[in-house]
Amino acid sequence: MGRLDGKVCVITGAGGGMGRDAVQLFTQEGACVCAADVNLAAAEETAASCGDAAFALSVDVADEEQVAAMMAATAERYGGIDVLYNNAGIMPEDDGSILETSVEAWQRVQDVNTKGVFLCCKHGIPFLQRRGGGSVINVASFVAIVGAATSQISYTASKGAVLSLTRELAVQFAREGIRVNALCPGPVETPLLLRLFADDPARLERRRIHWPMGRLAKPREIVNGALFLASDESSYVTGSTFLVDGGLTAAYLTPE
Secondary structure, three states: OOOOOEEEEEEEEEHHHHHHHHHHHHHHHOEEEEEEOOHHHHHHHHHHHHHEEEEEEEEEOOOHHHHHHHHHHHHHOOOOOOOEEEOOOOOOOOOOOOOOOOOHHHHHHHHHHHHHHHHHHOOOOOHHHHOOOOOEOOOOHHHHHOOOOOOOOHHHHHHHHHHHHHHHHHHHHHHEEEEEEEEEOOOEHHHHHHHHHOOOOHHHHHOOOOOOOOOOEEEHHHHHHHHHHHHHHHOOOOOOOEEEEHHHOOOOOOOO
């Protein structure tokens, strides 16, 4: 028996990283999954790694028509939707200090990270209502909890918005059996971060002193938290700020 047997999940940002890991883990646990990504080839590669348990869609989460079509296509294919895993997000290099970030850079991040979650909830939750309940997992971040001198102002603001949106939806839909939680990862071992730190060891050391565990998270460590939130094991968990951050937001002084 898998932990997600019989469940239908929509996972955005599924073309790589934590999104791909999520599709693979969720299908291994018995789910049928829509693997959605703006990059169709990457989404198809993810779906192909899961056999018949997943299908790929090209979706720009900032486009309302595409998001609505994604939900409808998933429900038509599998008979309904039980889990929304709103994982898609961007963190471009031109998003920095508020003194330097252009309005265009700000808006580009908001369109994907904030509007994208809004649209996926708006068009996905009605399908959960038809099932009599379900789980919504909105990916926020530890930066929604703490501030940073090395700012990415639009990214941080977008994740704070996701956190607040999650709490409101959790309260609104709790009595319909729909749980809504914000998954807040700490720093994760991604190709982008590894490349940045390899090119600038001082940047890594400045951050590592704040990590109680002294290391980045593995993508699967974050996705394991999402698996719990998607499963019935978390049946009394809603409106939570579900931190998977290695203790970072709890730290005042880290071990030497």
